[in-house]
Amino acid sequence: MSGGVDSAVAAARAVDAGHEVVGVHLALSRMPGTLRTGSRGCCTIEDSMDAQRAADLIGIPYYVWDFSERFKLDVVDDFIAEYAAGRTPNPCLRCNERIKFAALLEKALDLGFDAVATGHYANIVTDDDGNRELHRAADWAKDQSYVLGVLTAEQLAHSLFPLGSTPSKAEVRAEAAARGFSVASKPDSHDICFIPDGDTRGWLAERVGAEQGDILDRDGAKLGTHEGAAAFTVGQRKGLNIGFPADDGKPRFVLEVRPKTNEVIVGPREALDLSEIAGSRFSWAGRPPQDLGSPLECMVQIRAHADPVPATLSHRDCELVVNPEQPLSGVSPGQSAVIYLGTRVLGQFTIDRTVSAAPIHVG
Incomplete structure (x- = not known):
């Protein structure tokens, strides 16, 4: 409670x-x-x-x-x-x-x-063979099946929603x-509970460090400096503090964070589009698919409040690999991709690598 x-x-x-x-x-x-x-x-x-x-x-x-x-x-x-x-x-x-x-x-x-x-807003359904499955909630606007996608068959057997x-x-x-509950009108919780003031960048700077580094374009040209690469996420637009516009006048976004060299790579929005995401750390929410030798049509969701998109799922070289019908945008390694078959959560994986929809050349 x-x-x-x-x-x-x-x-x-x-x-x-x-x-x-x-x-x-x-x-x-x-x-x-x-x-x-x-x-x-x-x-x-x-x-x-x-x-x-x-x-x-x-x-x-x-x-x-x-x-x-x-x-x-x-x-x-x-x-x-x-x-x-x-x-x-x-x-x-x-x-x-x-x-x-x-x-x-x-x-x-x-x-x-x-x-x-x-x-949590999610459903557990038992199939004809007695297997428990995790499904979306009736109210899709409040559905929380994405953050429950990590549950295993054994955990679902001992869960109630x-x-x-x-x-x-x-x-x-x-x-x-x-029922007389005083919390009837209590606002929903939000944000990260262990960051007291909501300042994720400042909180991380204290724990990871905030050493100044370079902001580079895809060709390796220096555009500016930052106060700590860990504070940036792929797809971020605000807070780059680049002093001059791109040649085409369009905004630039974070494409990659390189902690080893303390560099942040930026570029145009279209460079965020991905044709493939994959990860080796995966689990099945109930019974796994019988055969992933050939691509399985599915839906993939990459954020808690994102819309699911049509995709194909494959199992190759110890990885789950997802190829969306339309490029995914602003996806970062470390995010979780949750796989759906209709309303059913099939499983999830942590994104380890991505493939750009268009080649990105970094000098």
Whole structure:
């Protein structure tokens, strides 16, 4: 129970469904002020109190479990290491993968519980052979299946998402109000919970370093300087501080971050278009496809709020390889690509390499 409206209603619905429910809030930091407060994040002392009030109204036991050390190692330190390597990680996806449906689920099973229920908007469907599948939520606008794409078949077997079939978030808020929950109108959390003031660049500079380096064009010509390559992501336009325009007068975007040489490569928007993405770190959300010897038609989603695009999926040389029908834009190594068959999440991989739709020559 994060202290928000979704997990409160999910817990109440689990009780209504006849389950024996215990509310658990995750303490992810031992230092007050290192996680967001109010509506800007989750898992703070304020949120813990909100969760306890909801648990009291529902009439279920409530506990706070300290996962701060594991959260630091598996989410925060991973976030820092990925940026230091020039990649762009998704900390919410890592939290689901390594904390909520790994550390939390492991402890729950050890204590004799059957499953972990959360307020995520997603559905679990059982096929004719008894295999559990992860599917999009009924409300696509609130669908969170992307950040759950890391779940395995074993984890899906012990997961419940009571809100998955709800037509809209407005209905959840109305239900919360009817149940008397004080969080009924609490704003949704957003941004990265472990960066207190939302200044990701400044936060990274303190931990990765902010040594001045060069901003180069694709031919290797120096255009300017930056105060730390780790602060930049592929596709970024703002904050380049290049003192003169491109020859064609069009804006330039970050095409590549090179942490070893502390260089940032920039170029035109069309240079961001990719014809292929691939990764060797992948997992299947339930039963894997029977045969990937030939390309499989699918949909691929590269961000939590991006639209899925038609593509083909292949398995080559220990990698999952996706070729979109139309070029993908602004994709960075470190992002997660989630594969869909209709509404079903087939699996996901961390993007290790990309292939440009048009050759890019760097001097």
